[in-house]
Amino acid sequence: MGTFDTGVYVSVADLGDFRPGVDVPYAVTYGQTIYFNGEFDYNPYSTSGLAVLTHELVHTQQYLERGAGGFLIEYIPQASLPHDERALEAPAIALQKLVVHMEAFRREDPGAYAMLYTR
Numbered sequence: 001m002g003t004f005d006t007g008v009y010v011s012v013a014d015l016g017d018f019r020p021g022v023d024v025p026y027a028v029t030y031g032q033t034i035y036f037n038g039e040f041d042y043n044p045y046s047t048s049g050l051a052v053l054t055h056e057l058v059h060t061q062q063y064l065e066r067g068a069g070g071f072l073i074e075y076i077p078q079a080s081l082p083h084d085e086r087a088l089e090a091p092a093i094a095l096q097k098l099v100v101h102m103e104a105f106r107r108e109d110p111g112a113y114a115m116l117y118t119r
């Protein structure tokens with residue numbers, strides 16, 4: 001689909017059974033590639049789509065820092081935990097939530113949103 005300046009590649013693929021929920025955008029990251037579950041899920045113009053993209057970009061950074069093997073060695077033992085209890089998910093979830101809050105704020109009051117960046 002496209003490459004960011006950082007070298008992150010966004011791919012839209014049919015992830016089939018990987019989809020964990022219903023009606024939520026979903027993606028999975030391996031190394032510097034983020035796989036979205038179809039065009040519906042790759043939508044950085046929606047709040048939820050932007051939040052998922054942000055979440056996965058955190059994982060690309062984690063892969064960069066650890067290497068693919070290092071990431072998986074650290075992540076796999078956490079895989080049996082609920083998603084939000086995995087240590088590697090915490091920073092991704094935190095940034096995802098921040099994007100949701102910022103988007104909600106911006107869409108209600110664009111002027112107030114701009115103030116965040118002028119101080």
Ligand SMILES: [Zn+2]
Pocket residue numbers: 055059089092
């Ligand atoms: Zn994640």
